Amino acid sequence: MKIRVFFTFLICFMLSAEAQQPATASSLVQNALKEKQVLIENSLVKNIPFENIGPSIMSGRVVDIEVNPENTIEFYVAYASGGLWHTLNNGSTFTPVLDTAQTQNIGDIAVDWNNKTLWVGTGENNSSRSSYAGIGILKSNDNGKTWTNVGLHDSHHIGRILINPNNPEEVTVGVIGHLYSPNAERGVYKTMNGGKTWKQTLFVNDVSGIIDLQYAPNNYNIMFAAAWERDRKAWHFNGNGNNSAIYKSIDAGETWIKISTEASGFPTGNGVGRIGLAIYDDNIIYALHDNQFRRKETTKKTDKRGLTKEDFKTMSSEDFLNLEDKKLNGFLKMNGFQEKYRAENVKQMVRSGNVKPTDIARYLEDANTMLFDSPVIGAEVYKSKDGGKTWSKTHEDYLDDLYYSYGYYFGEIRVDPQNENGIYAMGVPILKSKDGGKTFVSISKENVHADHQALWVNPKKAGHLINGNDGGLNLSYDDGESWEKLNVNAVGQFYTINVDNEKPYNVYGGLQDNGVWVGANNAKQNKGWQQSGHNPWESLMGGDGMQIQIDSRNANLLYTGYQFGNYYRINRETKAQKYIQPKHELGENPYRFNWQTPILLSPHNQDILYLGGNKLMRSMNQGDDWKAISQDLTNGGKKGNVAYGTLTSISESPFAFGLIYTGSDDGLVYVTKDAGGSWENISANLPKDLWVTRVIASQHKEERVYVTLNGYRWDDFNSYVYVSEDYGNTWKSIRSNIPMSPVNVIKEDPENENILYLGTDNGAYVTFNKGAKWEVFHKNLPAVAVHDLVIQPEAKDLLLATHGRSFYKTNIAPLQKMNVNLLSKKITLFPFEDVRYSARWGSSWSKWFDANTPLEIIKFYGNTSETKEVKILSEKQSILNTISVEADKGFNYVDYDLSLTENGRKVLLKENTSIDIEAAKNGVYYLPKGTYFIQIDAEKVKFEVK
Secondary structure, rough: OOOOOOOOOHHHHOOOOOOOOOOOOOOHHHHOOOOOHHHHOOOOOOOOOEEEEEOOOOOEEEEEEEOOOOOOOOOEEEEEEEEEEEEEOOOOOOEEEEOOOOOOEEEEEEEEEOOOOOEEEEEOOOOOOOOOOOOEEEEEEEOOOOOOEEEOOOOOOOOEEEEEEEEEEEEEEOOOOOOOOOOOOEEEEEEEOOOOOOOEEEEEOOOOOEEEEEEEEOEEEEEEEEEEEEEEEOOOEEOOOOOEEEEEOOOOOOOOOOOOHHOOOOOOOOOOOEEEHHHOOOOEEEEEEEEEEEEEOOOOOOOOOOHHHHHHHHHHHHHHHOHHHHHHHHHHHHHOOOOOOOHHHHHHHOOOOOOOHHHHHHHHHOOOHHHHHHEEEEEEEEEEEEOOOOOOOOOOOOOOOOOOOHHHHHHOOOOOOOOOEEEEEEOEEEEEEEEOOOOOOOOOOOOOOOEEEEEEEEEOOOOOEEEEOOOEEEEEEEOOOOOOEEEOOOOEEEEEEEEEOOOOOOOEEEEOEEEEEEEEOOOOOOOOOOHHOOOOEEEEEOOOOOOOOEEEOOOOOEEEEEEEOOOEEEEEOOOOOEOOOOOOOOOOOOOOOOOOOOOEEEEEEEEEHHHEEEOOEEOOOOOOOOEOOOOOOOOOOOOOOOOOEEEEEEEEOOOOOOOEEEOOOOOEEEEEEOOOOOOOOOOOOOOOOOOOEEEEOOOOOOEEEEEEEEEEEOOOOOOOEEOOOOOOOOOOOOOOOOOOOOOOEEEEEEOOOOOOOEEEEOOEEEEEEOOOOOOEEOOOOOOOOOEEEEOOOOOOOOEEEOOOOOEEEEEEOHHHHHHEEEEEEEEEEOOOOOOOOOOOOOOOOOOOOOOOOOOOEEEEEEOOOOOEEEEOOOOOEEEEEEEEEOOOEEOOOOOOOEEOOOHHHHHHHHOOOOOOOOOOOOOOEEEEEEEEEEEEEEEEEEEEEE
């Protein structure tokens, strides 16, 4: 269940009055990318390897698919924030090909199949709350081994890329432009020299870009472009306007004429929303339109039994008091009113004047329920048979339940190249028509996720489809009657992460549109579950998965939910679930809940749960009952169609019960030292109006608190990181050398107070000196947004929740040892864990299968970059094996397979005549049980093979 909010009433005049923060200049973003590259090269932690632990069973949002026309089992799939992936075997396996680039955010891709040249338009085009900006147009001539940025750096979001099939140097691009601010680099751009230079050929205005761009098959000169006027703020999204329109070019995009005029039959005016285009030939064009004009009111009378919310909006107090108690109670119970609100009680509240009948309706209105209170026309399909001169709607009735109230998120339509009447319209379901759009049927099936974003239709084989949606990729050969799921890539868009203390410990996470999942941290990412029938990752909740709190006394008891504060208490053992969202009092304004509503179990008492709306709520009994323990801790919200003026972060000090900090989406940080008895605003000296992504009470010092702020929703890409040593009375910036990128999360190391970990929209960092200098993580970790991170203290593992590449894990035990002594020594060799011997090393149950090969990691810190000899020694200090390592300054992790050389075997047999060492089936000699040492220079560590 995905719920987004999109009202159609127009409040543009109010929005224009808002002060607009300046967007970050693209030149500064480009400089930051260069700074990050230098930081990578010199990072002390660049060799710390991260492991992707999945999951892959539930995927991320697909934005484009490009298929080799001569070999359809080869294709590329682009994910909104998970990079570009290539398959040569019809989707059985994929290889990521964008990992060496400086972003994983994609709006559209194009492939010159003849020359194997890839074009990536960075920056997603869906304009959702998690649609990340890009850095321009990337190009690769070697299938993604290397990438070159060929310009349009300030475009932010790319709608479409078209390559001239007869001249691959000629490329036309539809640019949407900034999402949160006006800018000039939007419209249609052309290059005639492979991206060396660009020319803008169509510019509508600084808030309208090109969302779709198509050319007629076999005629690159005839093009159609869909302009889209949209403006997103943190509190409002307006996805329609007078400048949304269709343009046509007959000279390959050099010049353009607006063709969606009043005389054409296509809608015009302020209610025109996003438009998707599909071209069959020079004359036949389809357009899928998100019509935001209001529906005509109907006078049709319907039989009504019982009361509705709308009844109370106009009902007088007299009429309310005359309602039958039975009828009123039926409404109150059906709509989830608290037990204390029953007919007799509510009528008394109305009699006393404390409550009005309209408060009954207001009690039920929040960001979710209001979704369905927008009677707009919605999705509609238009067709032109004369090259765009005239248009007519293909269907008579409304296309209900395709877009609901958020058509801005969709807008893709396809026409079958072999059938001018075969079209596919993408929305929450995917609809198919075989009569030119007169009638439609759904081809969404039980194993196909909702929210469809991309579709490839085979031009040579009828019924062959590849579909991309918010849940990944699907393949059909019977025109959508059945589908195969191709989710093999770990490209989940996680918002949050948490871990428990089980053995092995479990990892929990909330995903964009894909619910809440849990799995063991060491669960194997392979297809073995198709044999066992049980995937190691389990779904706990649907919707957009949100935060998870696990009771430290009982890992089966947890709290989680979906967007806008819809939380549940779940007992995994009994399968019991209880809805626990706090409710305001009748007559009060409804609470405002953020899309990612924060929750927190008190570190002092695991029965105490905090939840943030616009006030801080506390339950003393696991969510059964709630009490607001604060006033409104925000600036009071803003008029708009997105919940705003909400809490985003909660932290309670482990030193003192009731020492609590909150952060809001409108830039306020508050503290209470008496469990909510009084509150103090401590954000006066912090930057204004920014989104507080984290406020963290220190676990090392009671007075210390950290805050991170994020300006992404102003197109402000600066990094804001602060610390206070006096409960927030004064603040100090610890951004230091972090390359510019919005910050999402900060965490302290549980053992070493000097160490902090940071997640940004472009990677992860660590500091060993409280923020004086930051080091960037890099090995096996692409430039992907890190939304959240957590440390499993016993395992000493750092886990990252990325918004595009699922979960990553690495062991940080060596990092926690960082101190002045380590920095002063030439080599520091960290402890090597004892190993349990196995007779199965080097063998398998069949010669046809890979051998069971052990792999351990030797970890050391070096103060210089030079070649090092890592020696494996016997108990008597004889050399059994030597590994040559090109060590870097900083932390180095070296793989060791527990083998010894032929000479090492001879030495060990001489030292211990009671043992025999036979080669394993793979021909390798492995260490027998015994005591051994690892040595680098003069440093040694001891370990056992037991």
